Amino acid sequence: MTDYQFNKRILLDKIFKYLLILMATIILIPLFLILYFLFSKGIQALNWNFFYKMPAAMGDLGGGIANAIVGTIILILTASIIAIPIGILVGIFLAEYKDLKLSYWVKISCEILQGTPSIVIGIVAWSWIVKPMGIFSAFSGGIALALMMLPIIIRSVEETIKLIPLNLKEASLSLGVPYYKTILKVILPTGLSSIISGILLSISRIAGETAPLIFTASGNPFMSTNLFRPIESMPLLIFRYASSPFPNLHNIAWGASFSLVMFILILNLISKGVSKKWKIKY
Amino acid sequence: MENKVLEIKNFYASYGEEDIIKNINLNIYNKKITAMMGPSGCGKSTLMRCVNRMHELNPNASHKGNIFLNSNNIFKINAILLRRKVGMVFQKPNPFPTMSIYDNVIAGYKLNGIKKSKEEKDYLVEESLKNAALWEEVKNALHKKGTFLSGGQQQRLCIARALAMKPEILLLDEPTSALDPNSTAFIEELIVNLKKTVSILLVTHNIAQAARVSDYTAFIFLGELIEFGETDKVFTVPQDKRTEEYLTGKFG
Numbered sequence: 001m002t003d004y005q006f007n008k009r010i011l012l013d014k015i016f017k018y019l020l021i022l023m024a025t026i027i028l029i030p031l032f033l034i035l036y037f038l039f040s041k042g043i044q045a046l047n048w049n050f051f052y053k054m055p056a057a058m059g060d061l062g063g064g065i066a067n068a069i070v071g072t073i074i075l076i077l078t079a080s081i082i083a084i085p086i087g088i089l090v091g092i093f094l095a096e097y098k099d100l101k102l103s104y105w106v107k108i109s110c111e112i113l114q115g116t117p118s119i120v121i122g123i124v125a126w127s128w129i130v131k132p133m134g135i136f137s138a139f140s141g142g143i144a145l146a147l148m149m150l151p152i153i154i155r156s157v158e159e160t161i162k163l164i165p166l167n168l169k170e171a172s173l174s175l176g177v178p179y180y181k182t183i184l185k186v187i188l189p190t191g192l193s194s195i196i197s198g199i200l201l202s203i204s205r206i207a208g209e210t211a212p213l214i215f216t217a218s219g220n221p222f223m224s225t226n227l228f229r230p231i232e233s234m235p236l237l238i239f240r241y242a243s244s245p246f247p248n249l250h251n252i253a254w255g256a257s258f259s260l261v262m263f264i265l266i267l268n269l270i271s272k273g274v275s276k277k278w279k280i281k282y
Numbered sequence: 283m284e285n286k287v288l289e290i291k292n293f294y295a296s297y298g299e300e301d302i303i304k305n306i307n308l309n310i311y312n313k314k315i316t317a318m319m320g321p322s323g324c325g326k327s328t329l330m331r332c333v334n335r336m337h338e339l340n341p342n343a344s345h346k347g348n349i350f351l352n353s354n355n356i357f358k359i360n361a362i363l364l365r366r367k368v369g370m371v372f373q374k375p376n377p378f379p380t381m382s383i384y385d386n387v388i389a390g391y392k393l394n395g396i397k398k399s400k401e402e403k404d405y406l407v408e409e410s411l412k413n414a415a416l417w418e419e420v421k422n423a424l425h426k427k428g429t430f431l432s433g434g435q436q437q438r439l440c441i442a443r444a445l446a447m448k449p450e451i452l453l454l455d456e457p458t459s460a461l462d463p464n465s466t467a468f469i470e471e472l473i474v475n476l477k478k479t480v481s482i483l484l485v486t487h488n489i490a491q492a493a494r495v496s497d498y499t500a501f502i503f504l505g506e507l508i509e510f511g512e513t514d515k516v517f518t519v520p521q522d523k524r525t526e527e528y529l530t531g532k533f534g
Binding site for chain 2: 105165167168171172173174175176178181182185186189190192265279280282
């Protein structure tokens with residue numbers, strides 16, 4: 001091999017390596033731009049009143065988003081109560097019965113569910129619940145969000161349990177522990193940190209969803225904690241305020257956007273922390 | 283040759299079409315160590331897993347013939363109850379990673395929801411760890427996670443866990459194949475001491491290990507029991523040509 005060819009290879013190696021680093025750095029830019037932009041616009045809207053006051057009357061200055069915060073929390077709780085138990089059980093099923101025909105179909109439908117546009121999920125929840133009940137409700141919004149959480153939780157539980165070595169299960173079974181106790185007391189606790197982190201990720205994924213709520217939770221300018229009445233949520237509030245003509249409302253929308261993004265960011269960081277800190281070595 | 287703990291009678295087993303175990307008749311004697319040796323894939327692990335019916339975890343598993351544990355047909359009792367009477371130690375040490383050393387030892391009771399008083403538990407943990415020759419090393423760290431121990435210590439913890447259930451027979455499935463030579467020597471010594479308290483069935487593909495620790499040796503080849511007898515005799519005057527060839531390293 002000539003020196004020329006050799007140098008060329010080294011050069012190509014280097015170019016390739018720096019290309020990778022360059023691309024990885026570029027991907028950081030949008031995130032920081034979003035954060036910077038939201039921070040500079042949103043921070044001025046934030047004060048104590050913002051979080052615990054109700055929205056001001058139309059045309060008045062100031063006001064807060066207390067109803068939207070409470071609404072978002074209720075929607076997330078409703079969705080979690082529905083999606084977490086089902087998601088965990090289905091995830092266990094997929095990991096334990098890989099070869100069944102049913103698993104194959106469950107997997108496919110999870111993938112389809114994950115790919116379904118969120119507005120469509122909203123419309124489905126509308127036709128299932130809102131229409132028969134005749135009223136927009138927090139409950140229907142929770143169902144729509146639960147449908148969006150499910151595939152994420154299922155996938156994360158399935159992957160987690162598949163990684164747990166078979167010999168732990170065998171150890172438990174060989175002690176005469178029944179199958180269901182083996183799963184609940186040995187396998188689930190062993191994968192708990194990854195499962196929790198998957199659940200937190202799925203919550204952060206739905207916390208900012210707007211489209212599925214338009215036809216379900218619908219929004220509500222007043223404080224409501226009733227599951228079967230329309231309820232406000234932060235993304236809905238942002239959507240309505242940002243498309244209104246009033247600068248005061250724009251300001252509040254910025255503040256709400258900033259708070260929502262921070263909430264999601266923190267949730268993501270906690271989820272990373274949980275999976276690292278409580279990681280179980282096996 | 284009285285005092286049979288385990289009697290395997292005309293036993294066949296398969297995972298699907300082909301029989302992996304073919305017409306095996308074998309007796310395991312009380313408070314003795316019986317080694318099953320043979321080349322990889324000969325069916326010795328499968329036979330062992332049939333003894334506590336772990337082979338049934340494979341949905342395609344089937345069997346013919348019978349196995350008697352202290353004269354009880356194991357296929358006539360509930361698999362869960364059977365497994366509480368049959369201790370098993372696996373190739374790779376597998377302590378429960380979420381549990382402390384203490385909880386690992388009594389895991390069989392804890393996971394099954396069998397209530398025991400604090401004194402009973404303390405006594406059981408100490409006795410089992412002493413029997414597994416691990417007590418001295420861990421007595422001050424009982425509430426640490428079992429996974430912080432070395433590989434050899436973990437394997438002894440698994441032995442203690444099996445012993446705590448007071449099994450009628452202890453199955454050891456190549457218990458040293460994932461360990462270093464020092465830990466292996468230690469565990470072999472432990473196995474020899476254990477026969478005072480429990481009958482042992484040991485699967486190994488290490489011929490020297492079978493010779494070192496066992497009282498009886500069974501040689502299994504292609505799913506058939508080729509030879510069974512006292513270890514001294516099997517190793518010095520093997521009756522079957524295939525046993526001799528295996529022992530002298532002509533195959534396997």
